[in-house]
Amino acid sequence: MTGDGLFPRERVTVAPGAVHVPAWLPFTRRRELVDACREWGRGPVPYRRTVLPGGGVMSVQTLCLGRQWVPYRYLDSVGVPLPDWLVELAREALVEAYGEHGGFTPDTALVNFYAPGARMGMHQDREERSGAPVVSLSLGDRCVFRFGNEENRGRPYRDVDLASGDLFVFGGASRWVHHGVPKVFPGTAEPALGLVGRLNITLRETGLSV
Template identity: 90%
Template sequence: MSEGLFPRERVLVAPGAVHVPAWLPFSRQRELVDACREWGRGPFPYRRTVLPGGGVMSVRSLCLGRQWVPYRYLDAVGVPLPGWLVSLGREAVAEAYGEHGGFAPDTALVNFYAPEARMGMHQDREERSGAPVVSLSLGDRCVFRFGNEEGRGRPYRDVELVSGDLFVFGGPSRWAHHGVPRVFPGTAEPALGLRGRLNITLRETGLP
């Protein structure tokens, strides 16, 4: 794999928002890609989400655990959230903050970005829990735009996310707007077996 001439450094992007480059070893990335592919073959395949106003998201998504629809969670559970993925989420929070704080995600959103896909600036605000959000990147590089709580515009900071990167945001940054304005096609390691970008976000809904 090509990681560049110099190692990328861990960065505190904003209070409570931590970027850990190359957190997932390549073997674990391969396992996650295989799992994402298998989940897509199940009863709830990847689909483009239709928004209440009639717009259609360019990413394709599926949910594990408690199901999300714009802009709420359903009582129903579709594909169960695997225990090993919950454990990985706890490891991720501990990596970012030094301890996992009892992080107990009950939902995961898996987004697939084809080359033309984007994600507009938004808040993850349907959860009743203030627990952090864990984001895992696989495949093509992207620009991840991390903004502020007040609105979708500036100030924001652009971060390059590469396959294997971890991004956790909680505490003062839990309700910050964020999005993906650009994906760089063909930048995934060929041996990963993925054309495009996958993003897995783990969350606590705080619902019974």
């Protein structure tokens, strides 16, 4: 992997509506987000391994801010409120990716923690009634983010290298594509971040009434 110094990673449009902006979050903001993720986990809705309807248990540990998600639907309840500053950060991300935020008002955020060995299978984010983009922020260990197609979980897909501080937005023609994380590279987080593993925050509009 090339670094952000001698050979900076460049912004890439991976597919129509899908934009990868490397190192978008400055290091101070990364630290603030890691601290916030720890604090949220001490609240009323802790990180948990989601049990799927078929009985399988996800290796990723998840915490939900705002409207609560369970496989494969949203509940009316709110556990940890979605902070206004995080909504504003998501809007700034859309301005960076698309040039405007279009009134984006997320009402839910999934915080996924990847301990060593954790991964995420190919899936679609289809529980939302809104077609607004998904904003994804990466913290900690580097990973392979597999960005596929709308029809199935297999090829064609494109593997994107996501590192700490990266922004990935997918909307428009790419809003409903399958995606996943087949591999995380342990020990690749910045030591000063104080994080062992990977955190991923995805912000969405559910399109559901309050």
